[in-house]
Amino acid sequence: MAIKNQIKQSLIIAFWFMILTFPIMVIKVNTIQNTIDFRWANLLWVGIVTFFASMVWNYFLRRNEAQKKKEIDDDIPLIHRLLQNDRFRRPFLGVVAAFFLAYPFVFPMYHTSIMISALVYVMLGLGLNIVVGLAGLLDLGYVAFYAVGAYAYALLNLHFGLSFWVVLPMSALLGTLFGVMLGYPVLRLRGDYLAIVTLGFGEIIRIVLENWDTFSNGPRGIADIPPPTFFGHYFDQHDTMIYIYFIVTGLVLMTIFFVNRLENSKIGRAWIALRDDEIACQAMGIDKFKTKLTAFALGATWAAMGGVVFAAKTSYINPMSFTIWESITILCVVVIGGMGSAIGVIAGALVLILLPEYLRAVSEYRMLVFGALQVIVMVFKPDGLIKSVRKVYTFNVQEKAIHEQTHT
Amino acid sequence: MNKPILSVKNLTMNFGGLKALDDVSIAIEKGQIAALIGPNGAGKTTFFNCITGIYEPTKGVVEITPPGKNTQSLRGLKPNYVTERGIARTFQNIRLFHGMTVLENVMIGRHCRLSSGIIKAMLQPPSQKNEEQKAVTDSYEILEKIGLAKYVNDMAVNLPYGAQRRLEIARALATDPFLLLLDEPAAGMNPQETKELDDLILWLRDNENLTILLIEHDMKLVMSLSDWIHVVDYGKKIAEGTPEDIKANSDVIKAYLGEDSDDA
Numbered sequence: 001m002a003i004k005n006q007i008k009q010s011l012i013i014a015f016w017f018m019i020l021t022f023p024i025m026v027i028k029v030n031t032i033q034n035t036i037d038f039r040w041a042n043l044l045w046v047g048i049v050t051f052f053a054s055m056v057w058n059y060f061l062r063r064n065e066a067q068k069k070k071e072i073d074d075d076i077p078l079i080h081r082l083l084q085n086d087r088f089r090r091p092f093l094g095v096v097a098a099f100f101l102a103y104p105f106v107f108p109m110y111h112t113s114i115m116i117s118a119l120v121y122v123m124l125g126l127g128l129n130i131v132v133g134l135a136g137l138l139d140l141g142y143v144a145f146y147a148v149g150a151y152a153y154a155l156l157n158l159h160f161g162l163s164f165w166v167v168l169p170m171s172a173l174l175g176t177l178f179g180v181m182l183g184y185p186v187l188r189l190r191g192d193y194l195a196i197v198t199l200g201f202g203e204i205i206r207i208v209l210e211n212w213d214t215f216s217n218g219p220r221g222i223a224d225i226p227p228p229t230f231f232g233h234y235f236d237q238h239d240t241m242i243y244i245y246f247i248v249t250g251l252v253l254m255t256i257f258f259v260n261r262l263e264n265s266k267i268g269r270a271w272i273a274l275r276d277d278e279i280a281c282q283a284m285g286i287d288k289f290k291t292k293l294t295a296f297a298l299g300a301t302w303a304a305m306g307g308v309v310f311a312a313k314t315s316y317i318n319p320m321s322f323t324i325w326e327s328i329t330i331l332c333v334v335v336i337g338g339m340g341s342a343i344g345v346i347a348g349a350l351v352l353i354l355l356p357e358y359l360r361a362v363s364e365y366r367m368l369v370f371g372a373l374q375v376i377v378m379v380f381k382p383d384g385l386i387k388s389v390r391k392v393y394t395f396n397v398q399e400k401a402i403h404e405q406t407h408t
Numbered sequence: 409m410n411k412p413i414l415s416v417k418n419l420t421m422n423f424g425g426l427k428a429l430d431d432v433s434i435a436i437e438k439g440q441i442a443a444l445i446g447p448n449g450a451g452k453t454t455f456f457n458c459i460t461g462i463y464e465p466t467k468g469v470v471e472i473t474p475p476g477k478n479t480q481s482l483r484g485l486k487p488n489y490v491t492e493r494g495i496a497r498t499f500q501n502i503r504l505f506h507g508m509t510v511l512e513n514v515m516i517g518r519h520c521r522l523s524s525g526i527i528k529a530m531l532q533p534p535s536q537k538n539e540e541q542k543a544v545t546d547s548y549e550i551l552e553k554i555g556l557a558k559y560v561n562d563m564a565v566n567l568p569y570g571a572q573r574r575l576e577i578a579r580a581l582a583t584d585p586f587l588l589l590l591d592e593p594a595a596g597m598n599p600q601e602t603k604e605l606d607d608l609i610l611w612l613r614d615n616e617n618l619t620i621l622l623i624e625h626d627m628k629l630v631m632s633l634s635d636w637i638h639v640v641d642y643g644k645k646i647a648e649g650t651p652e653d654i655k656a657n658s659d660v661i662k663a664y665l666g667e668d669s670d671d672a
Contacts (some may be wrong), residue, residue, distance in 0.1 A: 258530050265529035265540070266522050273505045273516045280503035283460060285491035285520025285583050294526060 006058055014051040021046050064380055077386045079343055100249055104242040112241050116313055118353040119248045120306045125333040125345040126255045127302030132331065133340035133388070134263060135295035136275030137187070138195040140327050141202025145300040147209060147322035148178050149307020154222040154317055155215075164228035168308050175304025179297030187292045190278075202327055210319040221318025225311050241313075248309050255302055256342055262298070263342075271295055272340075329353075336377050338384025347385045411473040413438045413619050414459070414495075414587055419468035421451075421458055421643075428454040429465070430643040436587070436636075438475060441613055441620045443634040445627075445654075447663055451643040452623045453500055456589050460497050461487040474586050475617070492520050496585035498576040500592045500623070504564040510575055511560050514547035517582025547582060554578040554608065570601035574608070581616070588612065590622040594629050602629055609633060631655070639663065 025046055028037040082088045104112040124146060131139045149171040156162040156170070186197045209216045216222070227240045228247060235243050262268050270291045273281050282288050311317050329352065337348020355373070359366040377385060412435035421429040429451045436442050444452050458465045459482065470482040474494050482490055496517075505513050522543060528536040551557045554574050559567055567575060573593055580588060590609075594602045606629055612618050624630045630637065631651040639647040639654060641663040647654060654660055 261532060262526070262529050265536075266519060266524055266543075267526060267529055269508075269512065269516055270519055272507060276505040276507055277503050279462065279487075280499065280505065281516070282462075282487035283491060283497055283499075283503075284517050284579065285488045286516070287486070287488045298526070 006055065010051050010054040010058070013054045014047045017050040018043055018047050060380060077343075079386055083343075104245045109238055109241050112245050113313075114354060114357045116241070116245050116248055116309075118350050119245075119252050120309055120313075121330065121333055121349040121353045122252050122346050123248070123255050123302050123306040123309075124330045125337065125349045126252075126259050126342060127299045127306070128330050128334050129340065129342065129345050130259060130262070130271070130295050130302075131299035132334050133345075134268065134275070135271040135292060137292060137295060138191070139198045139296070139299070140195050140324070140331065141182070141198035141200070141205075142299070142303055142330055143322045143324070143326040144182065144202045144205035145175050145178055145303035146307040146310070146326065146330075147205055147319075148175055148300075149304030150311040150317050150321070151209065151216060151222075151307075152304065153308040153311045154225050157225060158222060164226070164308065164312050168305060171304040171308045172301050175300040175302070175307075176297045178304070179300030180293060182300075183293045183296035187289060187296060199324065199327070202322075202324060206319050206322050209322070216319070219318060219320070221316060221320075223316045225315045225317065227315065228312050244309065244313050251305060251309065252346075256346075259342060267291070267294060332374065336374060336384055338386045338388055341384065341386055341388035344384045344386035344388065351385065410438065411479060412436055413440075413473055413475070414621070415469070415471045415473070415479075416455075416459065417469040417471075419455070419458060419470065420466045421454055421463060422466045427643050429458065429640075432468075432640060432643070432645045434638050434645070434648075436619060436621055438619055439613065439617070440635045441609065441622070441633055443630045443637045444621060444623050444640065445625075445630055445637060446640040450640045450663075452640060453591055454643075455640070456497060456591055456623065459490070460495060460589065461485050461490040472587070488520065491583050491585075494584065494586040495589065496580035496583045496587075497589040498573075498580050498591055498593060500595065502572050502576060504572060504575060504579075506563075506565045508564055509560070510551065510556060510562055510564055510567065511544065511547055513564050513575060513579050514550055514582045515543050517550075517579040518543045518547060521582075521584055550578050550581050554581070555604075570597050570604075573597065573601075573605070577608070577612075581612075585618065587619045587621065590620065590624075592623050592625065594624055594626045602626060605629070606633055 022043065025042040026039050028039060029035075030037055082092050103115060107115075124142070128139065128142050131137050131142070152171045152174050153164065153167045156167050162170075182198075182201050186194060186201065189197055210219050212218070227234070228244060230243065234240070263271075270281070270286045273284070273286065274288065274291055278288055281291075310321070314321075333348040333352050334345055335348075336352060337346070338344025356366060356370055359369055362369065381387075414434075414436040416432065416434045419429055419432045419434075420427065432451075432455065434442075434444075434455075444455060446452055454463065457463045458468075459470055461482065461484075464484055468483075471479050472482055472493065472495065473479045480493070482493070482495075485493075505516060508516070522539055524536045524539055548557065548560060551560055554577060556571060556574055556578055559571060559575075564572065564575060573595075577588075577590070577593065593609075594605055597605060609620060609622070610633070613620055622630075622633075634651055637647075637649060637651060637654045638645060639657075639660050646659045646663060647657045649657070
């Protein structure tokens with residue numbers, strides 16, 4: 001019965017697609033001879049392909065639903081199960097560490113370079129994850145803080161000759177400061193309104209950078225930004241790339257470490273509670289505004305540090321690197337990776353940034369494939385690639401001891 | 409004479425042209441179980457919201473005198489500061505944090521009594537770890553008192569309805585209040601659960617030194633529990649007194665049952 005219905009549904013879909021694509025796939029106007037060709041074979045192909053595609057699509061949807069019903073409590077992603085299992089955790093982390101250590105030496109410079117970009121996005125994603133994933137504030141102007149970091153390094157270096165290692169902590173503070181400055185007026189809003197206003201702020205920063213010629217060199221940007229030094233020593237181009245790779249890997253590790261600790265603290269609990277119910281949160285004595293502002297400012301801190309690395313890596317920045325699309329890409333990293341899930345965000349960043357690079361082979365259809373993949377992920381994995389598994393505080397009654405366990 | 413623990417004078421709350429509360433004055437003594445009753449839409453929840461800072465009253469005075477402390481005004485304070493000063497509340501429509509376990513819900517209540525900030529959370533010195541552990545044990549103790557210990561590691565959403573209501577009380581207790589405001593704690597409960605709630609409220613007053621103000625529609629519960637009852641209708645206070653006085657008060661009967669044609 002079910003299969004009969006499915007065939008019927010797929011037939012209807014196929015028929016509908018045949019009608020929809022009729023004008024472009026079948027009719028072909030020959031302008032030289034002023035005739036119209038009807039390519040009926042194409043119509044048949046469209047029908048057959050959509051029919052089978054729809055069958056496959058339905059099959060996966062059905063399987064997904066069946067799985068959901070079967071294991072409501074048991075749907076902890078594989079990677080989390082690996083990390084929880086003591087026997088597998090060490091070897092697994094060992095393999096991951098070995099891979100990332102060996103990566104720049106095994107693969108050519110081009111690959112190291114795109115991996116650096118991906119890791120910068122991991123940092124950005126983890127930062128935005130605090131704002132969007134944990135505190136539930138939709139921030140579409142996140143790129144502004146990324147720009148603040150990049151321009152901080154470029155300008156401080158240009159005017160005062162400050163080095164990468166001096167600017168990195170300074171930019172973190174600067175990012176926090178900008179987070180507070182931008183957050184202060186806008187965090188009274190929520191939901192869609194907040195999204196629109198942050199989007200506006202993101203654009204304001206970019207437009208200022210583009211037009212304030214004397215300050216930022218305008219759309220010409222700033223060139224010759226020096227790479228990071230190793231105790232005053234410069235590497236050649238190839239080694240610099242490897243050096244930056246390890247710096248950014250270290251920064252990512254630091255980010256994971258701190259974000260994880262924040263998440264499992266009083267403030268992390270407050271963020272999650274605030275996302276659930278603002279009024280109840282306030283009635284529990286949580287300062288709504290302050291808590292939101294902390295999330296916003298901490299998110300900005302990591303964006304600014306990511307910006308410094310970006311500027312050091314590309315050695316040239318201009319306002320075009322900080323458009324709204326950048327904000328949306330970072331948001332995609334968080335949403336597709338899995339909101340609130342650090343491992344998810346890492347996976348999201350690697351997939352979203354590396355995939356378009358490797359898809360250059362089919363460059364014509366690159367964005368099409370990319371878009372289709374995003375849709376497919378959202379349909380079949382609405383919680384993101386790797387869904388969030390939060391550390392939950394539990395109380396062990398028998399031993400009267402406190403245990404931390406992972407739980408969905 | 410001791411000052412009343414909560415003293416509300418001439419409280420008025422306007423929403424545009426609508427007077428939700430009109431010149432309401434209520435005083436609550438320490439150790440009392442007081443009830444605020446009235447027909448639907450009388451302004452009871454608005455009264456709670458005005459005290460706890462969710463609304464800022466248009467006019468009037470809200471003062472508290474915590475045990476052993478000086479009188480202070482609550483007017484215009486944000487809800488979180490009201491909670492910090494020792495007034496906890498529950499909600500008419502249950503507002504638990506659904507994505508969290510029972511224990512974590514109570515831990516959120518401890519939030520305003522914990523001191524660790526962001527830097528401590530990132531560096532995790534021993535003091536912060538001890539504080540977190542203490543928050544967990546304290547929260548568990550509260551759950552034990554309220555009788556929810558068996559649910560400690562369950563998700564809050566999966567609890568039976570009556571237990572969710574009790575969890576709201578547990579979460580409110582975690583903020584170390586001296587005055588507890590309960591907004592329809594028995595709504596939707598079965599007779600057995602209502603009986604248990606009755607016992608719990610009495611126990612809270614006697615053992616936790618709490619003063620309790622509750623809004624309730626279950627008249628049996630209100631009459632058996634309360635020391636003092638305040639009645640509001642259409643935003644105006646129409647009566648106050650002991651349960652016996654209120655039962656006999658003709659204004660109250662009129663408000664609930666409508667005017668009797670013989671009296672008119």
